[in-house]
Amino acid sequence: MTHSLDFVGLNKKLFLLRHLIAGNKEFSRREQQYQGTQAEPSEGWDQHAARLQYMVSNDLIEIAAKFRVMQDTASIQLSSASLRELDHSCLGKRSIGTVLSGDVELTLRESCNKIIHASKFQLIFQNARSAVPRHLYSYWNGICQFSGSQGKNNWRIALDVYRWADAMDCFLEELAGNVDS
Template sequence: MSHAIDFDALDEKLFLLQQLVFASKPYCKRQAIGNESDVGEANKDEYWGWIKSLTSNYLIECAVKTRVFHDYLINSHFENDFKKLDANACQGLTIATICKGVFSITLREICNKIIHATRVVLIWNETTNDHYWDGKLLLIGKKGAESWELELYIHDWALAMTRYHKALSDLEGRVYAGQDW
């Protein structure tokens, strides 16, 4: 059997990732992060540290748990078309853009990229006087000798992951994870 996975905590992290994206702009505005009054005050640096740490930890936790769970289901011969469930979960969303390399944009592959990224860069929206994190990350890594880069859109990815887990829950795929009987 697989590891026991706290799916409620996983769902919570996916929810919080979405909230972080939408909270950034009003938070930065209210705290005057990235504007002229912030010069030399390091408020943006402190905010960057919080966002980078929380986002990285939540992404890694969600990606690893999803991969462990997905591998358990495949190895348990759980009868489902995971590619179709993945595609349905991503329907109408833009979860990522490939900047370099050749690979598919699926939830499983993005989980792999999150896990194996050797560099992770927060992308800030600085198009106006407002500076804030708008939920984009640049993930950079290598697979063998081939370099890859992926721009990840946290809100849409987290929403797709939530849909994917909901579909697996509806099919009772989450019921048996971690059970040893």
């Protein structure tokens, strides 16, 4: 017997991640969260940023690990070439991120490997200005940076989590229709 394939659970996590990204800017504006590059940080900034980093990091690790298990389990029923083709077709012409350093092909499979094996992880925040009431605020822009090494080769990537989650959903939807779960 193989592992259970948690299509529903992964779909839920990906859905919630996209909602978190889409609503984060408005939440940060309303809560007046500011990280403080030109002024003092808001009172709860450190707690806000730490909570967000914890949530996103844990969700990405869980999704990446389950996704890799699904791929490896599905390889019993589908060829490696079919899985690679599905990976590339779900990426389409859109980029899920940027390779900042190292020799990395940023596929869904490889992005999951990088999430799992990263030795450093950070959310990328942006500053904005609210019109009414007028104040500065900072929000997570949906980008995460990961870095680590594979053997003696260092790598660093910036992952667009919203686009990544869309591509992952595409992959899982197609996979669910082609394997026995």
